Amino acid sequence: MSESSIQFRDFAVRLLEYEGVLVERIAPEGLEALAPAPVAQTLQIPELARLGFGMELPPDAERVGLESDWLERFGHLLGERGQAARVALPVALPQLTNPERIVEHAVSLQNAVYRVLGVTPAWTSYLVMLFRLTAFSDEKREGLIKLGFNLANGSTIDAFVDDLISAAIEMTGAASTPPPMSLPPRWTHAQLKSRAARALPERIEAHLSPFLKGMQRRLERDLARVYDYFNDLRAESLLRLQKQPASAEAERARERLRLEAIAREYEAKVADLRQKYALRVDARWSQTLEIAMPVERVELLIRRRKGERRITLDWNPLARRLDVPPCEYSYTRAAVRVVCDDRLHLISPAAHAPCANCEKAYCRACHPLQCPKCRQRGE
Numbered sequence: 125m126s127e128s129s130i131q132f133r134d135f136a137v138r139l140l141e142y143e144g145v146l147v148e149r150i151a152p153e154g155l156e157a158l159a160p161a162p163v164a165q166t167l168q169i170p171e172l173a174r175l176g177f178g179m180e181l182p183p184d185a186e187r188v189g190l191e192s193d194w195l196e197r198f199g200h201l202l203g204e205r206g207q208a209a210r211v212a213l214p215v216a217l218p219q220l221t222n223p224e225r226i227v228e229h230a231v232s233l234q235n236a237v238y239r240v241l242g243v244t245p246a247w248t249s250y251l252v253m254l255f256r257l258t259a260f261s262d263e264k265r266e267g268l269i270k271l272g273f274n275l276a277n278g279s280t281i282d283a284f285v286d287d288l289i290s291a292a293i294e295m296t297g298a299a300s301t302p303p304p305m306s307l308p309p310r311w312t313h314a315q316l317k318s319r320a321a322r323a324l325p326e327r328i329e330a331h332l333s334p335f336l337k338g339m340q341r342r343l344e345r346d347l348a349r350v351y352d353y354f355n356d357l358r359a360e361s362l363l364r365l366q367k368q369p370a371s372a373e374a375e376r377a378r379e380r381l382r383l384e385a386i387a388r389e390y391e392a393k394v395a396d397l398r399q400k401y402a403l404r405v406d407a408r409w410s411q412t413l414e415i416a417m418p419v420e421r422v423e424l425l426i427r428r429r430k431g432e433r434r435i436t437l438d439w440n441p442l443a444r445r446l447d448v449p450p451c452e453y454s455y456t457r458a459a460v461r462v463v464c465d466d467r468l469h470l471i472s473p474a475a476h477a478p479c480a481n482c483e484k485a486y487c488r489a490c491h492p493l494q495c496p497k498c499r500q501r502g503e
Contacts, residue, residue, distance in 0.1 A: 129153070132190060133177040139198060153178030154185050167197045191266050195256065199410075207410070211292050213417040215441050217245055220420050226439060227422060230446040234473065236428040236463040246421040247306040248276040248438050250288055253320065254411040257328060260404040262342065265335045269327050269407065271320060276308040276421075277436055278450040280323060282457045284443030291442050292415050307416055323455035324407060330457075332405070343401045347394065354390040358383060422446065426470070428463040435470070451475055453489040466490050 137155065140147050146158040154176040157169070164171045169186065176185035188194045220226060223243045231238060252272040259265045272281040272288070281288070311319075329336075365379040419438035426433045437447040448459045453475040461470045464487035475488040481500035494501050 128190060129177045132188070136175070136177075136188065136198070139201065143201065150174070150182050152176075152180045152182060154182035156182075163201065166201050190268065191264075195266060208412045208414075209292075210414040211295075211416070213291055213295050213415060213442070215291075215417050217418045217420065217441055220422075220439060223420075223422055223439075226446050227424065227437070230437070230459070231424070231449055232460045233426070233449075234460060234462045236426055238427070239425045241423040241425050241434070243423075243439075244421050246276075246419055246438070247416060248274055248419050248421075249307050249310070250281060250415045250417070251275055251311075251316075252281075252285055252289060252413045252415065253409060254413075255324065255407045256410045257331060258406045258408075259332055259335060260406075261335075261339050261401050263335075263339070265332065267331055268410070269324065269331055271323055271327060273311075273319065273455075274438055274447055275311060276438060277447060278319070278452065278455070279437065279447035280450065280455050280457060281440075281447070282327075283448070284440060284445055287443050288415050288440075289413065292413060319455055322453065326454070326456055328405060328407060336403070339401055339403070343397065346397050346401075350390065350393045350397065354386055354393070357386050361386060417442070426463060426468060428468055429465065431465070431468050433463075433468040453487075453492065464490060 143163050148156045150156050157173050159171050174182050174185035175188045220243050224240050255269040257267045257269050270285050272285040361382050368376045422437050424435050439446045449461050449470050451472040452469045453471050456472045462476050469489040471489050478485045479495040482498040484497045
């Protein structure tokens with residue numbers, strides 16, 4: 125049973141028990157549920173139902189998975205509850221004995237140097253957003269995308285977002301609220317929308333990668349079949365054309381028309397296949413969780429040529445990891461950064477790539493809309 129299936133089953137158990145459903149785990153990897161009539165009606169199940177979450181199902185069980193309509197059923201049961209939550213985790217904060225070593229493993233600057241200025245205990249807020257993803261092509265795929273930020277510095281937290289969610293679920297009962305003044309300010313709606321819009325495409329592509337590879341294989345297989353079929357027709361027509369004597373102009377003209385018709389039909393079939401396999405992706409916000417917790421805040425001095433800039437990165441005691449410096453344009457998961465000359469933005473190499481038109485490298489954080497030299501709109 126996959127990790128995602130286990131998490132989905134555990135979520136189902138908590139939700140059903142919260143709604144007053146009597147739940148018993150049964151083998152293999154299933155649940156038996158005795159539900160009140162309103163809950164059973166909402167979930168479209170009998171009042172006594174069996175649900176299966178693994179590859180092998182219990183007898184008479186209905187399969188439940190992320191790729192079925194069960195996300196919608198659970199969504200109808202939840203309604204508007206649980207869309208936003210805020211918790212504080214009272215985690216013990218150890219002292220970092222060798223912060224330079226920790227920074228060395230987390231920070232990779234291609235064209236700048238840094239120096240550790242100091243480490244201080246602090247509180248931060250992590251904002252975790254869940255997006256429901258639906259991809260339509262010749263098949264349909266559904267899933268969840270987890271996108272998390274450290275509100276203190278904009279770092280993405282892909283490496284330990286699952287650890288934070290699990291800790292928030294397990295430790296909510298012991299949570300205590302820190303002083304409000306010790307937390308970083310919340311982002312505005314415009315800031316959050318802009319950063320999420322730039323960060324989501326990479327995560328969606330990574331999540332859909334197996335689906336896209338399978339879709340590409342099926343497309344190439346069908347294109348090859350269509351090509352072989354029409355290539356055989358074309359070869360037969362060419363052979364007949366070659367056998368026709370030069371004096372049989374009418375027959376030769378009909379064969380040339382047949383060749384043109386074969387070519388048109390082939391192009392039409394290829395267009396139909398491309399439309400069949402065209403991918404449509406829909407990502408909708410589902411939930412937001414804000415997690416406040418203590419961290420060790422590491423201050424760095426970044427130097428690039430004659431310029432310098434101070435930034436802070438947080439070391440998380442749960443994950444025992446230091447933030448990856450944020451790409452201030454794309455918020456990518458990759459860790460390598462370059463520093464721009466104008467404003468010392470920290471960006472990924474892709475966000476400082478040459479312009480496709482004039483080939484001048486420029487910072488997309490400084491110039492998000494167009495190349496500053498040739499005014500070509502950005503990719």
